[in-house]
Amino acid sequence: MPNYIKIFLLFVVIAPNGFGQEKEPTTPEATEFYEPVPPKVIPGTNGTPPSDAIVLFDGKDFDQWISSVDSMAVKWHLNEDGSMTVKDKAGNIQTKKNFGSVQLHLEWKSPAEVQREGQNRANSGVFIQQRYEVQVLDNNDNPTYTNGQVGSIYKQGVPLAMASVPTGEWNTYDIIFHAPEFSRGGNIVEPATVTVLHNGVLIQDHFVIEGTIKYIGWPKYQAHGKAPLVLQDHKDNSRVSFRNIWVRELD
Numbered sequence: 001m002p003n004y005i006k007i008f009l010l011f012v013v014i015a016p017n018g019f020g021q022e023k024e025p026t027t028p029e030a031t032e033f034y035e036p037v038p039p040k041v042i043p044g045t046n047g048t049p050p051s052d053a054i055v056l057f058d059g060k061d062f063d064q065w066i067s068s069v070d071s072m073a074v075k076w077h078l079n080e081d082g083s084m085t086v087k088d089k090a091g092n093i094q095t096k097k098n099f100g101s102v103q104l105h106l107e108w109k110s111p112a113e114v115q116r117e118g119q120n121r122a123n124s125g126v127f128i129q130q131r132y133e134v135q136v137l138d139n140n141d142n143p144t145y146t147n148g149q150v151g152s153i154y155k156q157g158v159p160l161a162m163a164s165v166p167t168g169e170w171n172t173y174d175i176i177f178h179a180p181e182f183s184r185g186g187n188i189v190e191p192a193t194v195t196v197l198h199n200g201v202l203i204q205d206h207f208v209i210e211g212t213i214k215y216i217g218w219p220k221y222q223a224h225g226k227a228p229l230v231l232q233d234h235k236d237n238s239r240v241s242f243r244n245i246w247v248r249e250l251d
Contacts, residue, residue, distance in 0.1 A: 053247060053248050059243060059244075064095055064096055079241070083242060086241075088235070093230070098226035099128075100129075100249070100250075102176075102177050102250055104177065104246075105172070106126065106243075106246075107171065107245075122138035122167075124136040125232040127232065128175070128194070129177075130230050134151070135149065137150040138150070138167055140167045150164055155213060155215070156210055156219060160205065171198065171199055174196070175194060191210070
């Protein structure tokens with residue numbers, strides 16, 4: 001919720017007598033608000049983003065992205081069907097723009113030809129603020145540790161369901177992320193939270209993130225500001241493809 005709405009609602013609650021206890025309304029008008037007025041957003045149709053979205057990838061180019069390895073041009077494959085595919089050993093890619101709290105939409109698919117097992121089958125990930133990973137993995141007939149399976153908050157949050165489509169078909173992720181808040185001294189005040197819908201199925205429900213994702217060790221918070229979104233090259237010939245990526249800023 002934007003801060004200006006929080007402040008307005010707080011004022012409404014305490015303003016009548018200054019002690020946080022409102023008098024019981026005696027007319028319907030007493031409980032009707034006309035401010036703040038929400039901004040108008042035109043919804044997308046047939047897979048197009050809403051009117052206030054920032055389009056990060058529409059299949060035409062990598063203009064919104066750089067290599068995480070050297071901050072140079074992206075070396076992944078740009079495909080004729082409007083998607084991009086991880087290029088083995090090319091490294092992660094990240095957005096040029098930094099983000100805080102966001103609504104993020106993207107589509108991904110694993111290769112139709114099944115290769116390898118466990119964490120080495122079509123492994124990638126969506127890192128929010130470079131630190132908090134929503135796992136991408138082909139888990140069809142491919143069990144692994146559940147806090148590392150598809151849709152997990154890696155090594156932290158087990159998904160509520162496994163909602164993948166058949167191997168080789170397009171999955172969707174719709175992610176609502178609220179960035180952590182830190183004190184001036186760098187202490188965590190409000191941890192990050194994330195909600196994830198996988199192919200329209202709720203798999204993470206306002207999950208409270210415990211800190212930066214770690215492969216080994218416990219997660220910990222370190223103060224930070226806005227940061228890029230990252231797509232992972234897992235360096236295992238994952239060949240995961242992405243398309244139709246857009247984001248709405250929530251702060």
